[in-house]
Amino acid sequence: MNHHRIWLLLWAEQKHLDPARLPEALRLAGAFPSADDWRQFADRLLLALAVLALSSGVIFFFAYNWERLGHFSRFALAEGALAVALFGVWRLGLARASGQASLFAAALCLGALLALLGQTYQTGADTWELFAAWCALLLPWAILGRQALLWLFWLAILNVALFLYFSFFPLDHDNWQRFFIVNLGALALWEGAGRRFAELSRRWALRLAALAVTCCVTYGAVLGVWMVGEPRYVWGGDGGDALLIWVLWAAGFGVFYRYRARDFFMLVLVGASFLLLATSALIRVLGENRKLFGGGNGTFLLIGLLVIGIALGAGLVLWRIHKNMEEEARGKIAGESA
Amino acid sequence: MKPQELWKTLHAAGLLRREEMPAAAPxxxxYMEAMLFLAFWTGAEIVVFAFASLFEVDDTIFFYSGGALCALASWLFHAHAKRFFLVQLAHASSLCGAGLILFACAEIYRRHEGYILLALALLVFCLMNNFVQRLVATVAALFAIAMICHKHWGMDAAWLWLDWMTVGCCFAFVLAWWMEMKTPHYRQSQLWRGVGYALALFLLGISVFNVTGLRVVSNLGLFSDIWENAAIVSLLRFLPGLALLCFVTLLLRREGMALHGRPALILMGAALCVAFLGMKMPHIAIALLILVTGFAASAPVLLGIGAVLLLCVFAQYYYWLEVSLLDKSIYLMLTGGALLACRLALLKILPRPGDREQETGDRELPRPREAAGEGEHE
Structure with a gap:
């Protein structure tokens, strides 16, 4: 990988490695892809491009012939595409990459079919119902497929369905809590499933899901900062519950990902959320008392300096945690090799 | 592979003298550096704004203050590059200083903001021995070039000079990553990598700019002669594919393959086909260039940028008005079929070595971990 090559270059610069033997070291470290790696890359790239091209071609065809096709022709095409994708899944099997690609293509075709259904039979259903139905129908496939990308896609559709639902039926400012609970629940289940199934333990997918959770709770907490002390009729709430939820989330995330799952990225998410929250609080508190600090300009200067100071402090804490986690990991490797 | 494991492997092969890896600077x-960088950038912008509004002094004071902060940052990057927090302080100092200098110069030399930004970006690039600073400086330089082009040629020709910039960035991208892969020096590698990533982000930004519909209108109609117009447009769409062809040729030489041999000719022919395809499907060659470069340089972030760019290309193609949706759908389905045929041909010509069960070439995905106490099911 790229970081192997970077280490080797660094060691050569530090004179630990003879620069004349650098090409040999690069070969040994596998710093560049081998012939077999290139073959596999070409294979995957051709497959991905083919799936994209075929899926896009189908979608474009629908878009063009929308007005001209009769109902039954439209459904025949949509269901035919879905059937071909599902046949691919059955024939190739979910253990293969091409089978997984077929499953993802089938998920997209399912959405197209549901959109066609809603378009053709105008039952007065709302858009959120389309996404909710897509979500419900896709769930068994996501469970069987055990594909991280498909689960992320499913979660995205679920969030879109919720967003559209709340657009149609606006409740109150606490909608972010519902998004937070749904995404947090999904993340918790995914972490549990990842311990059992290797395909679901890919950290990049879990981190994206955690990013969604962080966005929800941070949004709520920032709103809460501006709600504290305001009359209830202004915002519909007092902000205290949002801040309490943030504290509980930060504590839970911190403990779980520091001591159990040991994923530093999640701790950085907590740090970033804290920085945003602290900045909002600073702007509110100092803004309301700006006369004490020489007016608007002096307040801005103080806010800017404090933001830099808080970022330094948060960075120091995260740095210390990172070093401790690295030392623990090194101690674990040394113990295993002994 | 962790650094300690790599060190042991190299030591066992007799390439390293020391048995124990020296303690590296932590x-x-x-992502932590990115988070802190964004936080410092926000704080620095607020400080610059407040400072500029609060102190009604001569612009030269801002200029010299900014210069002093940049000099401090440069010293910190050179002398204390291994100290994490001093590096973060240097980031904040550099951002503040650059902001003050830009503000001062923009007040003194009005209507030359593009040139000021370009000069400042080049100065930061040369003085700051830091990957992130060089990446940001390169992005700022590209933005400055766009500002200068806009000032000289205006929005009417924006689509033309933007396309020429894109072509230039493609070739610069190939050069940057080729130098990065070739250099045996760590510092040069850092320098080229910063430039390479900045160019990749710029190319991604151009495609997203297209997808959001801000550039739906094609370049037709810029020139009075319709054939000249069509030729220029076709050339601008073909050239990124030529950059891909250049990179493929360089890669073949790196791998030691004879350029006149059949495999090399097939690969260069495929790159040329992509170049011609780019005339009908804009930016596909750029997406594939970034993907191939990311894999060749073993850079996962670049692969991610390439994948996002590829999705943007397909989304953009839907809004491309030169061809009807029916024709586009047929081209795509035929292309998809051809790609699947190519894949089958690849699997026949180059089967996975020593693997009879996987003759089709699909790698088995990892099996789920068995729960404790359960035996094998089959």
Whole structure:
């Protein structure tokens, strides 16, 4: 990988490695892809491009012939595409990459079919119902497929369905809590499933899901900062519950990902959320008392300096945690090799 | 593979003298540095704004203050590059200083903001021995070039000079990553990598700019002669594919393959086909260039940028008005079929070595971990 090559270059610069033997070291470290790696890359790239091209071609065809096709022709095409994708899944099997690609293509075709259904039979259903139905129908496939990308896609559709639902039926400012609970629940289940199934333990997918959770709770907490002390009729709430939820989330995330799952990225998410929250609080508190600090300009200067100071402090804490986690990991490797 | 494991492997092969790896300067992961960088950038912008509004002094004071902060940052990057927090302080100092200098110069030399930004970006690039600073400086330089082009040729020709910039960035991208892969020096590698990533982000930004519909209108109609117009447009769409062809040729030489041999000719022919395809499907060659470069340089972030760019290309193609949706759908389905045929041909010509069960070439995905106490099911 790229970081192997970077280490080797660094060691050569530090004179630990003879620069004349650098090409040999690069070969040994596998710093560049081998012939077999290139073959596999070409294979995957051709497959991905083919799936994209075929899926896009189908979608474009629908878009063009929308007005001209009769109902039954439209459904025949949509269901035919879905059937071909599902046949691919059955024939190739979910253990293969091409089978997984077929499953993802089938998920997209399912959405197209549901959109066609809603378009053709105008039952007065709302858009959120389309996404909710897509979500419900896709769930068994996501469970069987055990594909991280498909689960992320499913979660995205679920969030879109919720967003559209709340657009149609606006409740109150606490909608972010519902998004937070749904995404947090999904993340918790995914972490549990990842311990059992290797395909679901890919950290990049879990981190994206955690990013969604962080966005929800941070949004709520920032709103809460501006709600504290305001009359209830202004915002519909007092902000205290949002801040309490943030504290509980930060504590839970911190403990779980520091001591159990040991994923530093999640701790950085907590740090970033804290920085945003602290900045909002600073702007509110100092803004309301700006006369004490020489007016608007002096307040801005103080806010800017404090933001830099808080970022330094948060960075120091995260740095210390990172070093401790690295030392623990090194101690674990040394113990295993002994 | 962790650094300690790599060190042991190399030591066992007799490439390293020391058995124990020396304690390396601890480094934070890239996402932590990105988070702190954004926080410092926000704080620095607020400070610059407040400072500029609060102190009604001569612009030269801002200029010299900014210069002093940049000099401090440069010293910190050179002398204390291994100290994480001093590096973060240097980031904040550099951002503040650059902001003050830009503000001062923009007040003194009005209507030359593009040139000022370009000069400042080049200065930061040369003085700051830091990957992130060089990446930001390169992005700022590209933005400055766009500002200068806009000032000289205006929005009417924006689509033309933007396309020429894109072509230039493609070739610069190939050069940057080729130099990065070739250099045996760590510092030069850092320098080229910063430039390479900045160019990749710029190319991604151009495609997203297209997808959001701000550039739906094609370049037709800029020139009075319709054939000249069509030729220029076709050339601008073909050239990124030529950059891909150049990179493929360089890669073949790196791998030691004879350029006149059949495999090399097939690969160069495929790159040329992509170049011609780019005339009908804009930016596909750029997406594939970034993907191939990311894999060749073993850079996962670049692969991610390439994948996002590829999705943007397909989304953009829907809004491309030169061809009807029916024709586009047929081209795509035929292309998809041809790609699947190519894949089958590849699997026949180059089967996975020593693997009879996987003759089709699909790698088995990892099996789920068995729960404790359960035996094998089959």
């Amino acid at each position: 480094r934070a992961p890239w």
